[in-house]
Amino acid sequence: MKNYLGVGISVGVLAGLWTQLSIELTLITWVAFVAWACFFAAGGGRAGLVKGLAANVSGVLWAYLASLALEQATFNGAVAIAVALLGFVLCVQAALPLLSFIPGAFAGTALFFGTAFDLSGVLIAIVAGALLGIVSEVLGAKIQASFDRTSAPTGPAPAPAAVA
Template structure:
């Protein structure tokens, strides 16, 4: 069985489980899928997991800064200005290798806005999603090792 089919099986099974358990656990299913997508988009494996989680979390932080400062100044103009400033920050932080996954930062940010600023729920859901991505990736690798023809095993 090919690596992509093994990965697809693993992703399908674990995504189905996530879809089933996330809401009863009080988590945001869609934010979990954002975390999972972020994991894969960051390149996966342990390095991608670390980069995805850290960038997602900084995105949550910057979104909360936008929300808090906008509420403090109380105008839509302030919200637009803060959005511009912190969008700059979200891109500029990529000068640091560990913070270089800009899409992951925006994933954390838009998830926070989409959840109405419920940052605690977003953080837990994103972390679960990152775990979903990691374990589905590792599950695909494991399945492939089991099902590859013995002539191809090293």
């Protein structure tokens, strides 16, 4: 079974630091956590960083375009039609390898709508979350390796002392 102590420590420390920093800089704290989760859900590493970030950003941009179209729509059911089209596009774009992480695209769309259409705020927090993902993974592996080295036996056990 894989050990998660190292990544747990790195995520815990970085989560606390991000929360404090994002509050001080008036960034959207929770959005980064969703992007961070997408990094891990997309498999982690360089591939998880690229796929998670690309999918999140594409979802945000499609939602932004839908919001622009909805500003012009005045008929009943316009929102339902826009959401239906968004769902279709978010799935179909997955034919492109870069955008193949469908949950990340849906998350990006939800993030945009969940922040009341804050395009720049969402994009900044998504990038921060993706970067937190890669940093926490690398740092977590280093922490885990240090634990693994200290708990591994270093040689044969000493012989018991003779009793007189």
